[in-house]
Amino acid sequence: MVVLLLGAPGSGKGTIANYLEKEYGFFHLATGQLFRQITKQNSPLAQKIKKIINAGKLVNDALTNKLVKSNLIKKMKKNVVLDGYPRNIEQAKYLNKFCKIDYVFDLCVKENIIIKRIIGRRICPVCQAIYNIYYKKPQEKNHCNFDHHILIKRDDDTKQTIKQRLQEYKKFNHPLVAFYQQKGNYKKITLTGKKLINQIKKILKL
Ligand code: AMP
Ligand code: ZN
Numbered sequence: 001m002v003v004l005l006l007g008a009p010g011s012g013k014g015t016i017a018n019y020l021e022k023e024y025g026f027f028h029l030a031t032g033q034l035f036r037q038i039t040k041q042n043s044p045l046a047q048k049i050k051k052i053i054n055a056g057k058l059v060n061d062a063l064t065n066k067l068v069k070s071n072l073i074k075k076m077k078k079n080v081v082l083d084g085y086p087r088n089i090e091q092a093k094y095l096n097k098f099c100k101i102d103y104v105f106d107l108c109v110k111e112n113i114i115i116k117r118i119i120g121r122r123i124c125p126v127c128q129a130i131y132n133i134y135y136k137k138p139q140e141k142n143h144c145n146f147d148h149h150i151l152i153k154r155d156d157d158t159k160q161t162i163k164q165r166l167q168e169y170k171k172f173n174h175p176l177v178a179f180y181q182q183k184g185n186y187k188k189i190t191l192t193g194k195k196l197i198n199q200i201k202k203i204l205k206l
Contacts, residue, residue: 003080003101004101009165010117011107014083014128014130016081017083018128021081023206026078028081031087032053033128036154053155058172087169087172088176089176092180105187105189107196118157119159122142124144125149
């Protein structure tokens, strides 16, 4: 099955996708993570993407679509969870040409909570586990529960960039939601934490 997670930055897409990956072996495709990996290279493309991410803007569709297709096409036999893609209607239409989506979950979280989540977010640079200094503290301060690596804060998790990221989200989200609503596999989700995980597990029959 292919599960698609929609929702603002900080709405919990990464946490759910990590869960489906760790517990049920889903292939987790996170475009943000793929782009962050590219920014570590020493190349003009890396510099360009870094600038876009840190400005809170979206990377162009041509590059994003190509990256997704090349990563996804070899994993289509597995269960897949898409996290952060598609981000606009053009990407959704592109994806629709080669991938059937079984479930679309739209994670709806209030903006004040989103901001606190993003400001407090810390990630493990090794296993990508997500923590939060307010809501989901690691067992050992600032270290990953799984591999004990020191947690990091994403460069784009700043107050200034968050505003821009939320603007980008609002600009492109409505047509995207309408697209999947019309397809009939769209589900709005408002629960959080354990209840959210349980709801998703129930729908996916896991
Ligand atoms: P995320 O980790 O999903 O919050 O993404 C981090 C950043 O990567 C975004 O703010 C964008 O700059 C870029 N990005 C991630 N996914 C996409 C996408 N589907 N289309 C365009 N840009 C993206
Ligand atoms: Zn880790």
